[in-house]
Amino acid sequence: MSIKQNAYSDGLPDFRNLGVIARILVAVNLAAIGAACYAEPGWARGMARFADDAAFIEPALLASIVALYLISPALVSMRYLLANVVVVAVVLCIVAGMSYLPQSLSAPDERQLARRLVFSAAISLALLGYLRLRAKAFSPALTEARLQALQARIRPHFLFNSLNAVLSLIRRDPKRAELALEDLADLFRVLMDLADLFRVLMSDGRKFVRLADEIALLERYASIEQLRLGERLRVVWEIDNAPLDALLPPLVLQPLLENAVYHGVEPGTEAGEVLVRIEGRAERVFVRMVNPIHPGSTHRPGNHMALDNLRERLMLFFDAEAKVSTREADGRYQVDIEFPQITAKPAGQVETR
Amino acid sequence: MSARPLRLFVADDEPPARSRLRELLEDLRAECPAEVVGEAGNGLEVLDRLPESGAEVLLLDINMPGLSGLEVARHLSGLENGPAIVFVTAHDAHAVEAFELNALDYLLKPVRAARLAAALRKARHTGAPLPASLERAQAGPRTHFSIVERNRIHLVPVAGVLYFKAELKYVTLRARDREHLIEESLVSLEKEFATHFIRIHRNCLVARAAISGFERAAGGAEDEAHWEVLLEGVPDRLPVSRRQWSEVRDILGQRGRG
Numbered sequence: 001m002s003i004k005q006n007a008y009s010d011g012l013p014d015f016r017n018l019g020v021i022a023r024i025l026v027a028v029n030l031a032a033i034g035a036a037c038y039a040e041p042g043w044a045r046g047m048a049r050f051a052d053d054a055a056f057i058e059p060a061l062l063a064s065i066v067a068l069y070l071i072s073p074a075l076v077s078m079r080y081l082l083a084n085v086v087v088v089a090v091v092l093c094i095v096a097g098m099s100y101l102p103q104s105l106s107a108p109d110e111r112q113l114a115r116r117l118v119f120s121a122a123i124s125l126a127l128l129g130y131l132r133l134r135a136k137a138f139s140p141a142l143t144e145a146r147l148q149a150l151q152a153r154i155r156p157h158f159l160f161n162s163l164n165a166v167l168s169l170i171r172r173d174p175k176r177a178e179l180a181l182e183d184l185a186d187l188f189r190v191l192m193d194l195a196d197l198f199r200v201l202m203s204d205g206r207k208f209v210r211l212a213d214e215i216a217l218l219e220r221y222a223s224i225e226q227l228r229l230g231e232r233l234r235v236v237w238e239i240d241n242a243p244l245d246a247l248l249p250p251l252v253l254q255p256l257l258e259n260a261v262y263h264g265v266e267p268g269t270e271a272g273e274v275l276v277r278i279e280g281r282a283e284r285v286f287v288r289m290v291n292p293i294h295p296g297s298t299h300r301p302g303n304h305m306a307l308d309n310l311r312e313r314l315m316l317f318f319d320a321e322a323k324v325s326t327r328e329a330d331g332r333y334q335v336d337i338e339f340p341q342i343t344a345k346p347a348g349q350v351e352t353r
Numbered sequence: 354m355s356a357r358p359l360r361l362f363v364a365d366d367e368p369p370a371r372s373r374l375r376e377l378l379e380d381l382r383a384e385c386p387a388e389v390v391g392e393a394g395n396g397l398e399v400l401d402r403l404p405e406s407g408a409e410v411l412l413l414d415i416n417m418p419g420l421s422g423l424e425v426a427r428h429l430s431g432l433e434n435g436p437a438i439v440f441v442t443a444h445d446a447h448a449v450e451a452f453e454l455n456a457l458d459y460l461l462k463p464v465r466a467a468r469l470a471a472a473l474r475k476a477r478h479t480g481a482p483l484p485a486s487l488e489r490a491q492a493g494p495r496t497h498f499s500i501v502e503r504n505r506i507h508l509v510p511v512a513g514v515l516y517f518k519a520e521l522k523y524v525t526l527r528a529r530d531r532e533h534l535i536e537e538s539l540v541s542l543e544k545e546f547a548t549h550f551i552r553i554h555r556n557c558l559v560a561r562a563a564i565s566g567f568e569r570a571a572g573g574a575e576d577e578a579h580w581e582v583l584l585e586g587v588p589d590r591l592p593v594s595r596r597q598w599s600e601v602r603d604i605l606g607q608r609g610r611g
Contacts, residue, residue: 156444157416157443157444157445159443159444160443160461160462160463161367161443161462163462163463164367164369164370164373164443164462164463164464165367165369165373167373167463168369168370168373169369172372227369228369230367232366266366266418268418269397269418269419294418
């Protein structure tokens with residue numbers, strides 16, 4: 001199983017991310033309102049001025065966003081400084097070009113054009129700076145979140161109980177013991193890879209694995225738990241419609257299954273059923289896991305750290321485009337996750353092993 | 354040393370873990386003869402089967418569904434000839450620390466044959482663990498009370514208890530369907546279950562959830578007038594002492610507002 005890492009240029013925003021686009025839209029419009037109110041005396045006159053300006057600003061803004069969206073793969077492969085220069089140049093070209101379009105009602109005089117260019121350059125640079133700072137501000141939190149996630153990921157309880165179960169198989173069923181050890185080895189390989197990655201790339205944010213890899217990991221994990229818990233664990237897989245090529249951050253799903261088993265099956269004296277459903281619909285990936293609830297469980301109550309962690313990681317990867325929700329009903333606990341179905345590796349992605 | 358095999362009971366919720374212990378015991382046959390006289394897959398089964406099995410030593414997993422290992426041990430300590438107990442745990446930093454502090458014996462999974470043999474040799478001599486050590490080792494209150502009758506352990510869930518009343522030597526535990534005598538003090542019960550029960554009188558603890566209302570006691574001289582607690586589902590009325598009344602009334606007030 002390989003873990004891929006995307007070498008985004010130092011702090012350059014992802015112009016194809018909904019969250020980034022939303023931030024640009026809001027910031028430019030707020031700045032334009034501010035500038036209009038500053039130029040005109042009084043709030044009402046300012047808003048009227050903004051309404052006039054908007055006729056030019058909005059098309060230029062949208063055109064810039066579309067252009068940056070389109071050249072985003074090329075930007076990512078450039079050096080950071082060069083990429084910034086290109087971004088500002090593209091915006092200025094669009095602003096200048098649109099000022100001379102025949103349908104512009106008032107042909108711009110030179111002063112107006114100069115004002116527009118200065119305003120566009122200033123706001124572009126300010127936004128690039130802001131988005132870079134934002135990415136930087138997130139990276140310590142991100143590192144922290146990932147380290148916590150790593151530590152919390154495989155419960156020691158699971159590790160030692162699994163080893164114990166494998167030991168018990170060695171004499172009675174050496175073949176099965178062999179398979180079980182292979183599964184355990186795979187699980188740990190993924191953990192070690194991730195640990196390496198954390199050490200080497202503390203400052204960077206993004207790596208993706210294929211959904212197929214995550215599902216394989218789920219299956220290995222489930223088979224070890226099955227060995228340990230026997231008939232008490234029933235996992236129902238509904239993964240025929242899973243988009244296997246979709247990309248997601250590594251080890252997002254396994255902690256959910258581990259939680260489902262730990263809180264939903266282990267505390268019960270009867271058999272417990274865990275549902276794993278993964279499907280792709282309308283360019284989005286939907287994951288659902290359902291497990292029984294045991295109110296009087298002797299297990300430490302979950303502090304939802306795993307879930308908070310997961311939410312944070314998905315947010316860092318997909319920004320506003322990912323959703324995590326949970327609900328409890330009819331004695332069952334349900335976690336739903338959805339995120340965009342990205343299949344192409346973003347440009348500039350490198351293999352780290 | 355007697356050649357008589359040690360009678361063992363094995364409790365673990367994972368079948369592979371039980372068979373692993375059996376295999377190790379088989380390996381140790383020459384060195385430390387033992388026979389497995391019973392097995393259980395959860396805490397309730399242990400309490401159900403162990404007394405009749407005649408086991409001298411119990412190998413007890415702590416993380417079991419139903420009842421935790423530590424609580425199982427506490428209920429077993431009511432037996433007259435309770436077994437020596439060796440706790441087994443995969444990983445539980447809290448429990449291990451508590452064992453060390455209270456001189457309780459434990460093994461870590463995966464269990465090694467040599468460690469198992471040493472624990473069994475020791476257990477042969479130590480006998481049942483002290484109830485006080487078990488009480489200190491358990492984090493948080495019990496989920497059940499236990500009453501031992503003719504070598505059988507009867508469990509009453511904490512949620513099913515309406516009140517405790519101290520009378521002379523004993524404390525009466527009142528459940529919905531019947532009463533039991535238990536050998537515990539109101540003071541220690543009050544301490545362990547502070548969130549569940551409230552003291553209404555020097556001799557009485559009532560389950561907060563069971564209180565349905567309060568009533569002025571009918572009759573009696575004016576200066577002896579007092580309040581009584583009414584309970585849900587049973588006709589019993591329990592007098593509230595004047596000393597406790599203000600505290601009890603606060604709870605009533607909170608409920609009224611909530």
